[in-house]
Amino acid sequence: MKLYYTPGSSSLASRIVACEAGLTLEYDKVDLKNRTTASGRNYIKINPKGYVPALALDDGQVLTEVLVVVQFLADQAPQAGLIPQAGTLDRYRVQEWLGFIGMELHKGFAPLWNPLSSDDARRMAVDHLKRRFGFVDRHLEQRAYLVGERFTVADAYGFAILNWTSFHKIDMADHPHLAGYMKRIAERPKVRQALQAEGLVRALADR
Numbered sequence: 001m002k003l004y005y006t007p008g009s010s011s012l013a014s015r016i017v018a019c020e021a022g023l024t025l026e027y028d029k030v031d032l033k034n035r036t037t038a039s040g041r042n043y044i045k046i047n048p049k050g051y052v053p054a055l056a057l058d059d060g061q062v063l064t065e066v067l068v069v070v071q072f073l074a075d076q077a078p079q080a081g082l083i084p085q086a087g088t089l090d091r092y093r094v095q096e097w098l099g100f101i102g103m104e105l106h107k108g109f110a111p112l113w114n115p116l117s118s119d120d121a122r123r124m125a126v127d128h129l130k131r132r133f134g135f136v137d138r139h140l141e142q143r144a145y146l147v148g149e150r151f152t153v154a155d156a157y158g159f160a161i162l163n164w165t166s167f168h169k170i171d172m173a174d175h176p177h178l179a180g181y182m183k184r185i186a187e188r189p190k191v192r193q194a195l196q197a198e199g200l201v202r203a204l205a206d207r
């Protein structure tokens with residue numbers, strides 16, 4: 001399998017899951033501006049949506065959408081326990097979090113990445129995100145992970161997205177449980193390995 005990724009983007013969640021699951025993937029870096037891959041391919045031909053991540057399966061099919069790719073990868077290594085068994089309530093809880101992270105957090109950052117956003121639009125986006133962070137912070141007050149007693153794909157996706165708070169210099173002082181959670185996840189050896197592979201360890205150290 002080959003993961004098409006861009007360093008530090010949402011595709012980091014898929015790399016973290018692959019590392020935690022002990023899966024050996026091939027990786028091909030995507031230049032999102034030019035829609036080309038480091039291997040010299042036209043990325044639009046691989047994923048017509050033009051965004052990362054995309055996971056090329058060994059039979060040539062391509063899976064997209066973070067919340068699907070991370071679940072697919074976790075299901076390839078059930079022994080790693082990165083996702084509860086299908087059909088259990090905990091599986092739906094993980095999917096509930098994946099949906100929340102995708103639609104409320106991931107897309108909530110969109111105005112901050114857009115160079116055309118006005119200062120007002122940026123302020124509104126940060127206010128909105130901080131309300132969502134408040135909810136996650138309260139959820140993590142008594143918990144180490146988003147669902148159950150162990151790290152799941154929801155934590156991988158949450159970490160990849162929340163990591164953008166340092167890039168955008170969003171003050172997390174009023175979200176101490178969330179800040180502690182991020183630190184805890186960053187210290188996981190496989191997460192560190194994924195961050196190192198994408199050249200992001202320094203960015204974390206600067207936090």
Ligand SMILES: N[C@@H](CCC(=O)N[C@@H](CS)C(=O)NCC(=O)O)C(=O)O
Nearest residue numbers: 009010032050051052053065066067
């Ligand atoms: N709905 C997609 C969104 C993925 C996404 O937003 N990827 C960003 C990087 S974090 C991207 O590639 N943006 C470039 C673009 O949209 O052209 C998913 O969940 O996978």
